[in-house]
Amino acid sequence: MPSMPLAVDDILAGLAARCGAAETSVFRGQTRVVVSEPRSFEALAWLKEQGFDLLIDVTCVDYLEYPGAKHRYGLVYLLVSTATNCRLTVRVFVDDPDPTVKSVVPLWAGANWLEREVWDLFGIRFSGHPDLRRLVMPQEFTAHPLRKDYPLQGRGERHNFPIITRDHS
Amino acid sequence: MSIATPEFGTAGPEAGARSEDYLWTLNFGPQHPATHTTLRLVLKLDGERVVDAMPEMGYLHSGFEKIGEHLSFNQYVTVTDRMNYISPMANNVAWHGAVETLLGIELTPRCTYIRTIIAELARISDHLLSNGAVGLDTGAFTFFLYGFYQREVIYDIFETLCGARFTNSYTRVGGASHDFTPLVIEKIRIFIKNFPKTLNDMERLLTRNRIFVDRTKGVGVLTREEAINGGATGPVARASGVTRDLRKDDPYLAYGDLDFQVCCASAGDCYSRYLVRMQEMRESLRIVAQALENLPAGPVDVGIGQRVARPTKQQVYSTIEGTISHFELSMSNRGFEVPHEESYAATEAPNGELGFYIVGDGSENAYRARCRPPSVLHFALFPQLIRGHTLSDVVAVLGSLNIIAAELDR
Numbered sequence: 001m002p003s004m005p006l007a008v009d010d011i012l013a014g015l016a017a018r019c020g021a022a023e024t025s026v027f028r029g030q031t032r033v034v035v036s037e038p039r040s041f042e043a044l045a046w047l048k049e050q051g052f053d054l055l056i057d058v059t060c061v062d063y064l065e066y067p068g069a070k071h072r073y074g075l076v077y078l079l080v081s082t083a084t085n086c087r088l089t090v091r092v093f094v095d096d097p098d099p100t101v102k103s104v105v106p107l108w109a110g111a112n113w114l115e116r117e118v119w120d121l122f123g124i125r126f127s128g129h130p131d132l133r134r135l136v137m138p139q140e141f142t143a144h145p146l147r148k149d150y151p152l153q154g155r156g157e158r159h160n161f162p163i164i165t166r167d168h169s
Numbered sequence: 170m171s172i173a174t175p176e177f178g179t180a181g182p183e184a185g186a187r188s189e190d191y192l193w194t195l196n197f198g199p200q201h202p203a204t205h206t207t208l209r210l211v212l213k214l215d216g217e218r219v220v221d222a223m224p225e226m227g228y229l230h231s232g233f234e235k236i237g238e239h240l241s242f243n244q245y246v247t248v249t250d251r252m253n254y255i256s257p258m259a260n261n262v263a264w265h266g267a268v269e270t271l272l273g274i275e276l277t278p279r280c281t282y283i284r285t286i287i288a289e290l291a292r293i294s295d296h297l298l299s300n301g302a303v304g305l306d307t308g309a310f311t312f313f314l315y316g317f318y319q320r321e322v323i324y325d326i327f328e329t330l331c332g333a334r335f336t337n338s339y340t341r342v343g344g345a346s347h348d349f350t351p352l353v354i355e356k357i358r359i360f361i362k363n364f365p366k367t368l369n370d371m372e373r374l375l376t377r378n379r380i381f382v383d384r385t386k387g388v389g390v391l392t393r394e395e396a397i398n399g400g401a402t403g404p405v406a407r408a409s410g411v412t413r414d415l416r417k418d419d420p421y422l423a424y425g426d427l428d429f430q431v432c433c434a435s436a437g438d439c440y441s442r443y444l445v446r447m448q449e450m451r452e453s454l455r456i457v458a459q460a461l462e463n464l465p466a467g468p469v470d471v472g473i474g475q476r477v478a479r480p481t482k483q484q485v486y487s488t489i490e491g492t493i494s495h496f497e498l499s500m501s502n503r504g505f506e507v508p509h510e511e512s513y514a515a516t517e518a519p520n521g522e523l524g525f526y527i528v529g530d531g532s533e534n535a536y537r538a539r540c541r542p543p544s545v546l547h548f549a550l551f552p553q554l555i556r557g558h559t560l561s562d563v564v565a566v567l568g569s570l571n572i573i574a575a576e577l578d579r
Contacts, residue, residue: 018186027511028510028512056400057526068509078513078541079528110400152236
């Protein structure tokens with residue numbers, strides 16, 4: 001049972017006290033908080049206890065060509081409290097060569113496919129994910145197409161696909 | 170999307186049968202009349218009972234989010250039409266609502282009302298088809314035809330409004346491509362007058378139909394906790410007792426001014442989802458009627474001083490500001506001033522919360538255009554809804570979740 005919902009400022013202060021210095025910003029009325037990668041699971045678990053019970057989305061942005069970016073990938077967790085309808089955006093930054101973040105499937109079952117999609121399209125590993133397979137691209141695909149170094153057009157990995165015949169389809 | 174039969178995850182309680190020999194695997198889709206769209210289910214059956222299901226998607230993946238990084242904010246609206254193609258207007262409204270949140274544009278009162286009206290008409294047409302498909306798959310063909318006839322009337326309204334029946338691409342940054350004409354208003358008035366009669370007929374046909382109730386009641390039950398934990402939104406969540414509707418909780422466009430109710434049910438089965446959709450059509454009709462009668466006068470687009478909405482031909486040819494604004498918006502190295510920021514904005518689409526997370530980098534294209542599709546989270550819930558039910562319930566559950574593969578795969 002989630003405890004009584006707090007005001008966003010109290011939650012952010014609590015998050016900073018529990019999970020180290022958390023950088024916050026507000027844009028167009030949307031509150032964003034940056035959490036460091038090793039403590040992201042702990043922070044999200046704590047936020048869930050505070051009443052953010054609905055995980056709206058898990059997605060990622062590749063900041064390869066973004067002016068002034070310090071990190072390569074920025075994960076985005078969009079949380080909502082169904083009781084107060086308060087929204088919070090949690091950002092977690094990870095970098096090459098092995099971008100990995102802890103999976104939140106134990107907290108929200110809905111994260112399963114969202115994390116699979118991020119793995120598929122951005123190549124970010126979610127440690128502890130029960131079933132980290134590609135979601136929209138074929139399993140034989142070798143690249144992660146939403147990365148900025150993947151071209152929009154061009155000859156790609158089509159030769160990797162097996163030719164299916166009627167006999168062994 | 171693998172070619173070999175995929176490994177099953179944790180099976181349901183019935184998987185504990187002594188021998189797996191009794192179980193056999195059935196491939197359902199990707200091309201099957203009852204999936205309605207291109208998706209695949211691998212079912213593990215014990216006789217006619219579904220022991221486990223394995224949903225697969227990706228057959229319609231077209232890289233919409235990648236395309237979104239290479240098209241301008243106005244061009245991309247044509248791609249959003251093709252996401253949830255049974256209610257394209259709702260996607261248009263969601264996309265440009267998110268763009269305007271990022272750019273910080275305040276719409277004119279007339280535009281908010283017009284967008285509210287078309288979004289609600291899109292909701293009616295979406296619910297008509299999704300409920301119609303549930304009826305169709307459970308043997309009620311006439312019901313589907315009643316629904317589709319009214320969809321045709323809505324297509325006609327949209328065609329009169331913007332020239333396109335299906336892929337409307339109606340909204341523009343800071344406005345819309347066409348204003349409401351007296352003929353459009355007249356046609357919507359006729360629809361408001363005639364539609365309740367059809368809706369009553371549809372309810373009489375199916376809501377208390379013994380066969381339909383037996384096929385859907387108690388089938389595919391989703392509890393409130395599972396719905397929230399699984400990220401369900403929209404009618405699917407509301408049928409499970411989640412009283413969440415962005416139109417009320419976080420009023421956008423003109424919803425704050427209008428009187429309507431949020432439709433909920435508590436059973437969480439296919440029948441509840443059907444009832445919620447039927448009731449939501451009545452509420453949508455109330456919203457359309459109120460918004461149409463209170464439609465504010467004035468321009469649809471924001472003023473040309475803001476340099477976001479395209480000026481009209483009249484303005485381009487007769488005023489210097491119009492000419493300058495037209496060139497500024499058309500030239501490839503000009504366009505809008507986009508902040509180096511990111512924002513998320515969501516609308517209550519017919520299927521659930523449809524939101525866009527847009528990253529701006531100062532150029533006229535989005536740096537990242539993430540679409541939060543409600544169908545993906547609903548389709549992921551499918552195995553737990555179908556376990557223990559029979560093969561013929563697969564289509565009832567699939568139809569009641571209203572899975573649209575184009576939105577699923579993008």
